[in-house]
Amino acid sequence: MASEQTPQDVTRRRVIYIPGYDPFHPRRYRELYRKESAAQAEISGYRISQHATKGQGPFAWGVQSEVGGAQTEAQIEVLLWSDIVKASMNPSIPATYAMLVRTAWTYIASGALFRLMRLRKGPVIAALYPIVFLLGQLLLACALGYAAVRLGGWALLQLPVPVHLGVTAALLGIILFLSVGWAVLHWFRKRDNKFFAYYLMHDYSYSARHKGANPPELEARIAEFRARVEEALASDVDEVLVVGHSSGAHIGISVLADLMRSGWTQGEGPRLGFLTLGHVVPMVSFLPKADRLRADLHDLCQWDQITWVDVTAPGDGCAFALCDPVSVTGVAPENGKRWPLVFSAAFTQTLSPERWNEIKRRFFRLHFQYLCAFDRPRDYDYFLITAGPLSLASRYAERVPSKSRIETPASRYTSRAA
Template sequence: MDTPSKQVKRRRVFHIPGYDPMPPRRYRELYRSESQTQAEISGYQIDVRARATDATFGWIAGAKIDDQTVLARVDVLVWSDIVRDSMAQSILATYWQLLQTAWIYISTGTLRRLMWMRKGPVIAALYPVGMLLLQLVAALGIGAFLGNTLQAGLVWLGAVTGVQVIAVALGWLGFAVKYVLWGAVTVFLLRWFKSKDSKLFAHYLMHDYAFSARGAGKIPEALDTRMAQFGDMIAAAFQEDVDEVLIVGHSSGAHLAVTVLADLIRADKVPVEGPELAFLSLGQVVPMVSFLPRATRLRTDLAFLSTQENITWVDVTAPGDGCCFALCDPVAVTGVAPPGKRWPLVISAAFSQSLTPARWKALRRRFFRLHFQYLCAFDQPKDYDYFQITAGPLTLRARYQGRPPSKSRIDVVASKYRNVLAE
C-alpha cells in the first residue's frame, strides 16, 4: 500500500445492502443501537441522527474518537424494491425457481467448485432446496393420509348400509373427495409453511439464489439501471468537501459495488485530486455469481478493480459466518487475478476471538444473525471496528496500512469460467 493519507474530518459513506426486502430504516436503527454499544465498549463518543432524501435513506454520524471530531454522512443505496418484486412469486413459481436454480449450479459444475472452497455457504444454498422439498413431501403426505382416511371411511359407511347403490355412490364420492381433500390440504399446508418463512427462511433464500442465478450470472436489467444510478450518486460525492468516500458492500451488495466502482473509475469520475476512494466488502458471496458462465462483466470488473491505485479495497469475512465465502480472495478464486494485482486485502473479523466466549456461544448457531455481525458491535474488538471505519478519523487506507492479509486466506483458482470482456 501507499503512504497513509491525511486524517478524516468529513466522510461520505454509501452502504449497498445485500438481497434484503426490508426497508432501509432497519440499517439506521441497527447502526444507532450498535454504535452506542461499541462506543461504550471502546471508549469513544458517537451520535446518530436520521436523514433521508427522495433517492436514499440514511443518517448523520458525529463521532469523537482519539480526540478527533469526525462527521460522516451515511446513505443506504436502496434496491429493496427490486428484491421485493423478485420475491413476489406464487408457491408454484418458487418450486419452478428451485428446479431452474439447481439445474444452473449443478449442470455448469459451479456447485462442485464452490464446495472446494467453503462448504458453509454451499450448505446454506442447499438449505432452501432441502427445506422446500421437505415441505412439499410433508404437505403431500399429510394430504394423502387424510384423503385416504376419508375415502376409507366413506367406503366403510357404504358397506355398513348393505345397500349396493348407496355403497357404490359412497365409493365414487370417496374417490372424488380423496383427491379434492388431498389437493386442498397440500395447498393449505404449503401456504402455511410460507407464512412461517420469517423463521424458516426457505422461500427467502430460494428467491435470493434464484435472483443471483437468473441469467447464469448476467446482471438483470432493472438492477443494472439501479446500479448506474448508484454510480451517479457516488460520483456526486467527490464534488463535496469531504476527505473520504467510502463504499460498503454487504453480502450480495459486495459484488454490486465491484461493478459500480469499476464503472466509475473507467468513466474517469474519480478525480485524482479529491477525496480518497475506499471500498469495504463485508461477508461477500462473490463466487456465487462470478463462478457462473455468463458473469463475464463481473469477472472483468473484479480483474480491473484489483489493479487500481486510486482505491483501497479491504475484504472482511469470518469463518464463523456460514453464509459467506470466508477468507476467499474473490479475484483470485475466480481466476481473473491479473499481473499487478493489488486488491483486495483479505482479513478476518475473527468472530470467535473478537466476541466474548459467552457472546460467541449465544450467536454461533444463529447463522443469519452472524451474517450481519460485521455491522454490529464486538465485545473485544481486534483491528476491525465498523464504526471507527465509517465514523473514525482514519481513512481505510491509513487504518490498514502495512496490515498483512490473513494467513488462512484462500487464493487458489477454483472457477471453471474465467473469461472476461476485451478492454
C-alpha cells in the same frame, strides 16, 4: 481505550452502504447502526452520536464521533434496491418450486456447485438448505394429503350407500389431497420469517435466473448507484467510503468498476475506499454468464485510485470466508493485483466466549455481525471505519492479509465482458 493523541486524516466522510438481498426498509440499518455504535463506543471508550439529515439522498443519517480528541462527521446513505428484491420474491408457491428446479439445475449442470464446495462448505450448505427444506415441505404436504385421502376413504366406507365407488369418490380424493397438501405448503409459506426457505430460494434464484448476468433492472440500478458515488466524490469531504455487504459486495464491485472505466481520478478530491463484508461473490462469478462481474473483478483489483478491504470470518457460514473474490474466480491479472486486502474479523477471538456461545448458532445474525459491536475488538471496528478519524487507506496501511486466505482459482468459467 482510545489514544489521547489520535491521528486524523478525515474530518468529514460520506459513507455509501449497499445492502445485500434484503426486502426490508432501510430504517432497519439506521436503527442497527444507532444501537450497535453506542454499544461499541461504550466498550472501546470513544463517543459517537447519530442525527437525522434531510435532502441528502433516498435514506441517510448523520454521525458525529470523538476519538481521542479527534472529531469526525460522517453522512451514511443506504442505496436502495429493496424494491427489486421484493418484486423477485412475489412468485406463487408453484413458481417457487419451479425456481428451485431451475436454480439447482443451473448450479449443478454448470459445475459451479461442486467447485464452490472446494472453497467453503458453509455457504454451499446455506445454498442447499432452502432446496432441502422446500422439498421436505413438499414431501410432508404429500404425505399428509395422502393420509387425508386414506382417512376420507375409510369414512366413505362407513356410509350406508356405496358413494365411495366410481368417479365421485376419486374426485373427492383428489380434492382432499390437493386441499390438505396446499394448506400445509401455505402454512410454511406464511411462516417463512422463521424458516427463511423461500427467502433464500428467491435470493439464489435471482442470480441463477440469468446464469450470473445482471438482469436489466439491476443494471439500471447499478448506473444510478454509480451516479450517487460520483455525486459524493464531487462533495467537500475527505473520504468517500463505499460499503457492500453480502450480495451488495458484488454490486459495489460493478459500481466502482464502472466508475474506474469512466476515467475518474482523485485529483484534489476525497479519497475513495471500498469495504466488502461477508461477500458471496463466487455464488455469482462462478456461473457461466457472469462475464460482466468477472471483468469488473479483473479491472477493479488493479486500480490505484482505490483502497479495497475485504473482511469476512470463518464463523459466518453464509459468506465465502477468507476467499479472495478475484483470485478464486481465476481473473487475477498475470502481472499481479493490488486488491483486495483480505483478512478475518475472527469472530471467535473478537467476541467473548459468552457472546459467541449466545449467537454462534444464529446463522443470519452472524452474517450481520460485521455491522455490529464486538466486545473484544481488534483492528476491525465498523464504526471507527465509517465514522472515525482515519481513512480506510490509513487505517490499514500496515495491515497484512490473513495467512489462511484462499487464493487458488476454482471457477470453471473465466471469460470476461469485452
